[in-house]
Structures are given as C-alpha cells and as structure tokens.
Amino acid sequence: MLNRIFITGGAGFIGSRLARALSPSVEQITVFDNLHTQVHGEHASSPDFPENVEFILGDVADGAHLNASVMKADPDTIFHLAAETGTGQSYDEPARYNSVNVMGTAHVIEAVRSLSRQDKPRRIVLAGSRAVYGEGEYLKDDKSVNVGPVRSAANLSAGVYAPVLSDGQKLRPCPTPEWLSPEPASVYASTKLMQEYLLTQCAAEGDYEPALLRFQNVYGPGQSLKNPYTGVLSIFSSQILAGQTLNIYEDGNIVRDFVYVDDVVSALIAAGRSQKAYPDPINIGSGYPATILEAAKILLNALGAKDDGFEITGQFRPGDIRHAVADIDRARTLLNWAPEVSLETGLTELATWARQSYEAKGYV
Numbered sequence: 346m347l348n349r350i351f352i353t354g355g356a357g358f359i360g361s362r363l364a365r366a367l368s369p370s371v372e373q374i375t376v377f378d379n380l381h382t383q384v385h386g387e388h389a390s391s392p393d394f395p396e397n398v399e400f401i402l403g404d405v406a407d408g409a410h411l412n413a414s415v416m417k418a419d420p421d422t423i424f425h426l427a428a429e430t431g432t433g434q435s436y437d438e439p440a441r442y443n444s445v446n447v448m449g450t451a452h453v454i455e456a457v458r459s460l461s462r463q464d465k466p467r468r469i470v471l472a473g474s475r476a477v478y479g480e481g482e483y484l485k486d487d488k489s490v491n492v493g494p495v496r497s498a499a500n501l502s503a504g505v506y507a508p509v510l511s512d513g514q515k516l517r518p519c520p521t522p523e524w525l526s527p528e529p530a531s532v533y534a535s536t537k538l539m540q541e542y543l544l545t546q547c548a549a550e551g552d553y554e555p556a557l558l559r560f561q562n563v564y565g566p567g568q569s570l571k572n573p574y575t576g577v578l579s580i581f582s583s584q585i586l587a588g589q590t591l592n593i594y595e596d597g598n599i600v601r602d603f604v605y606v607d608d609v610v611s612a613l614i615a616a617g618r619s620q621k622a623y624p625d626p627i628n629i630g631s632g633y634p635a636t637i638l639e640a641a642k643i644l645l646n647a648l649g650a651k652d653d654g655f656e657i658t659g660q661f662r663p664g665d666i667r668h669a670v671a672d673i674d675r676a677r678t679l680l681n682w683a684p685e686v687s688l689e690t691g692l693t694e695l696a697t698w699a700r701q702s703y704e705a706k707g708y709v
C-alpha cells in the first residue's frame with residue numbers, strides 16, 4: 346500500500362500538503378483537481394509539485410475523465426479530497442454541492458471498480474467532516490447523552506446561544522465520539538455524510554477498502570485566503586492584514602476544534618498505510634476546545650496587530666454549530682495517531698505564511 350497514489354482535490358489546501366509529504370516515499374502520485382476558481386482564483390495553474398507528481402486538470406463530476414485518469418494511474422490508494430466545502434453556500438447551491446460531493450464520490454467508486462481485480466483491495470481514504478454530527482454530543486443534568494438540538498433563530502436573536510432542550514433544560518457540551526448518530530445541519534454536511542454512506546455500502550463487493558476520516562476545523566499555511574466561504578482563521582488572517590476589525594459572532598464563545606494541517610496529513614497517511622482499513626469513521630481533531638475569541642486573539646498577536654482589533658457583535662448565522670470538539674480516542678488507538686501541533690504554534694505558522702502571501706500577492 347501507498348506506492349501509487351491518486352489524490353482528488355490534490356491541488357487544494359490539504360491535498361497539496363499531502364502530495365508533498367508523500368512524494369519522497371512513493372513511486373508516483375497523480376493529482377486530479379479542477380482548480381476551482383473560488384479556491385484558486387482566476388487563471389490558476391497547478392501548484393509546484395515534485396517530479397513524481399503528475400497534475401491532471403479535471404472535474405470529479407466528469408465520470409468519464411475521472412475513470413480514464415484512474416485507469417491510467419492504476420493507484421493502490423486514492424485519497425478523495427475534492428469537494429465543494431462552503432457550509433453557507435451549500436444552501437444556495439444544493440445541486441452543485443450534490444453533483445461534486447455525492448456524484449463525484451460515486452464516480453470515484455466506479456473508477457476504482459473498473460481497475461484490475463488482481464491488485465485488490467485498493468484503498469479509498471475519504472476526507473470526511475465533523476459537520477455530519479451537527480451540534481454533536483451534549484449531556485443532560487442526569488448525565489444521559491443528547492444530540493445537541495438545532496438552535497432556534499428566536500433564541501439566537503435573544504442572545505441565548507447555548508443549545509437548550511424544548512423544556513428549557515440546559516445541556517453540557519462534551520467531545521463528540523464517532524458512535525453518536527449523525528445529525529447533519531447543512532446541505533454540505535448531508536453531502537459529506539452521503540460520501541461516507543456510498544463508500545461504505547459499495548465496499549461490500551470487495552473492490553476497495555474505505556477509510557473514513559472526519560476532520561474538525563483544519564487550519565494552517567496554504568489555506569485559500571481568497572475563498573470567502575471556508576476557513577475562519579484564514580479569513581481572519583486576510584482581514585487582519587487588510588487592517589479590518591474582526592467581526593466576532595455571538596458572544597465570542599463559539600467553540601471549535603482547530604487541527605493543524607500537518608496533523609491532518611499525518612492522519613491521512615496513517616489511514617492509507619495501516620495494515621487494515623477500519624470500516625467505521627474516525628475523528629481527526631486536536632481534541633482541544635478553543636473559543637473563536639481565543640483563536641482570534643492569538644492570531645491578532647501573531648500578526649502584530651492591536652490586541653483589541655475585534656468586535657463582539659452578537660451576529661449569528663442560522664444553522665451554525667455552537668460547540669464542536671472531537672473525541673479522538675479512536676484515532677489514537679486504531680491509527681496510532683495523535684495531534685502534535687498546539688494552537689499557538691500552528692497559528693504562528695499560519696500568520697507567517699499569510700503575511701508572506703499577502704505581501705507577495707496582496708490577497709484580501
């Protein structure tokens with residue numbers, strides 16, 4: 346395993362970092378990516394890759410082209426990362442999100458099925474998302490588990506940000522384990538769950554082994570500074586560099602599990618390399634609950650901006666999750682993986698790269 350690699354979305358933030366990390370130890374890597382304008386800007390070209398990385402400009406929604414490219418590459422491992430990734434945007438463009446995320450995954454499966462059966466099983470590693478959990482796990486007063494309910498617009502408008510049960514009972518957030526029932530709260534989340542279902546159900550015929558990783562909020566150098574729909578920390582970086590005041594939603598205490606890109610790359614490689622693919626999803630996160638305000642303050646500091654360069658506005662986005670932290674025990678046990686980069690260190694790396702990128706290209 347892990348010798349001939351195919352990476353859909355391999356020109357993106359996580360995929361390009363994965364390709365560069367794998368390159369020295371594998372024979373051949375094929376990157377299949379449509380250089381989505383929203384992510385890469387107009388007239389983008391392939392990122393600079395090492396010699397054993399071949400770039401193919403292609404769309405996973407184009408099954409015939411994907412099939413021919415997979416046949417030519419004949420990979421032992423496919424990392425499937427190509428996706429439409431904007432949660433808010435997914436409500437406005439459900440057809441596009443389904444076409445790329447759901448049909449794209451079906452095309453990946455059919456392409457793998459058309460490969461020679463002699464080298465089976467191939468492995469497909471999915472870049473899944475914690476978005477499938479919705480609000481994730483909470484505990485009631487009696488310590489019983491409750492999936493966090495969707496927060497009502499009325500409560501959010503009244504400044505009641507924490508999820509409450511219909512009888513008014515408050516809930517205590519806790520790290521979400523993989524066994525919790527999925528409750529996707531957006532079109533994006535539903536498509537990411539559908540990717541998991543397709544890969545699991547079609548694996549029954551034995552053409553490939555699926556490995557399903559559920560990433561938390563990935564951040565770090567290389568995340569698009571242009572894409573307004575994803576990556577709160579890269580959006581903050583652009584705004585700080587442009588001298589803008591950060592708009593911190595709700596009361597600043599939205600919690601996220603920010604996981605550094607290199608930790609995610611090492612999890613992808615561990616999932617590709619492990620002797621056996623574990624069929625159930627695996628959370629990949631830092632396991633550390635950071636508030637948005639805390640992360641914003643570290644970033645302001647790392648970029649040398651005034652530490653009061655933010656405003657807590659009480660604005661909110663319907664459907665937004667209040668508290669997202671992963672229980673990462675399964676990843677530790679099954680992949681022998683653990684995150685290594687602290688939020689402070691990772692944000693310093695992000696700030697250094699964002700400043701260089703901004704000064705070179707002027708992106709905001």
Ligand SMILES: NC(=O)c1ccc[n+]([C@@H]2O[C@H](COP(=O)([O-])OP(=O)(O)OC[C@H]3O[C@@H](n4cnc5c(N)ncnc54)[C@H](O)[C@@H]3O)[C@@H](O)[C@H]2O)c1
Nearest residue numbers: 354356357358359378379380381404405427428472560563
């Ligand atoms: N970044 C995160 O916080 C995060 C969290 C959870 C899950 N994920 C998942 O990880 C994967 C990679 O995310 P990322 O952060 O690197 O995003 P990204 O936008 O930087 O990379 C995605 C890449 O896919 C390409 N792409 C988009 N549509 C395509 C299509 N139709 N055909 C071929 N290529 C296409 C884009 O050009 C881009 O290079 C996605 O599947 C995403 O859902 C990311």
